Amino acid sequence: MENSTSLYLVPTPIGNLADMTYRAVDVLNTVDKILAEDTRTSGVLLKHYGITTPTESFHAFNEHKRTDAIIERLKNGETLALITDAGTPGISDPGFLLARAAAEADLKVECLPGATAFVPALVKSGLPSDKFVFEGFLPHKKGRQTRLKLLAEEERTIVFYESPHRLLKTLEQFVEYMGAARKVSVSRELTKKFEETVTGSLPEVIDHFNNHTVKGEFVIILEGRND
Incomplete structure (x- = not known):
């Protein structure tokens, strides 16, 4: 050293x-x-x-x-x-x-190099990882809509962190601002016993978490605009 x-x-x-x-x-x-x-x-x-x-x-x-x-x-x-x-x-x-x-x-x-939650979530999502933008946590209130409107135009894969009690609200807002056709991959409890990754269209992933456990720390990998 x-x-x-x-x-x-x-x-x-x-x-x-x-x-x-x-x-x-x-x-x-x-x-x-x-x-x-x-x-x-x-x-x-x-x-x-x-x-x-x-x-x-x-x-x-x-x-x-x-x-x-x-x-x-x-x-x-x-x-x-x-x-x-x-x-x-x-x-x-x-x-x-x-x-x-x-x-x-x-x-x-x-x-030192080491653990960061978004890297394994991004790499295994199946979404493009050659170019991406790390957004982290969205604003809770002030500036949230403005940020979502801006990100709706982003063509690179977008990486978010989210808490369990805001997960569904955030996914539903993605549909509202970015359209239901976007693909998304949501990982929770990475490296832990109950690690789970759900990938599909926004409505499919919303449906999954409406009917399953919403617990743990979440990483959301969202497809960029491709139209």
Whole structure:
């Protein structure tokens, strides 16, 4: 591990603990401290791999307040790793603000390759993956309709994250703004025991989730405009 690196962004498994990489375990064992989105959630993973490095909380509700102080610690020679509850920091999770501030301070940042939910969902969807756009979570209220109208013109495959209680509403809005002919692939609980992927037209997938479990974390892969 290079001494010149100040901040490591370390992906963690999105479900199956076996998806942790050897390098990630090595880094987390070697840094001075681990910044964790939820120290209790991360504690399960760290205990599983025998990692005893101290942790402290760094999440969406305190990252604005804590970033400057953490940058000063990095400047003073402390080596930190940032992890989130699941997946890669900065991808719909805390990490962007700290990574940007570290780059602006000329501190060396390394991001390890690893788990990100949308990659397996996209690759196995059967929809074009050579060109795609990652949208993440749609706005809940303000700006939602404007965003949907804009995305209706997108020709590349579109990747969304969605919560279980908004899944059907989002799929129904896709029909409203983009038409029922669009193909869609919805994956839930990726890498976990009840992993499921449903692929078909928007009405077919809506029908499925109207009659089956809507539980877990969802990735939606939507066909781009092709008319």
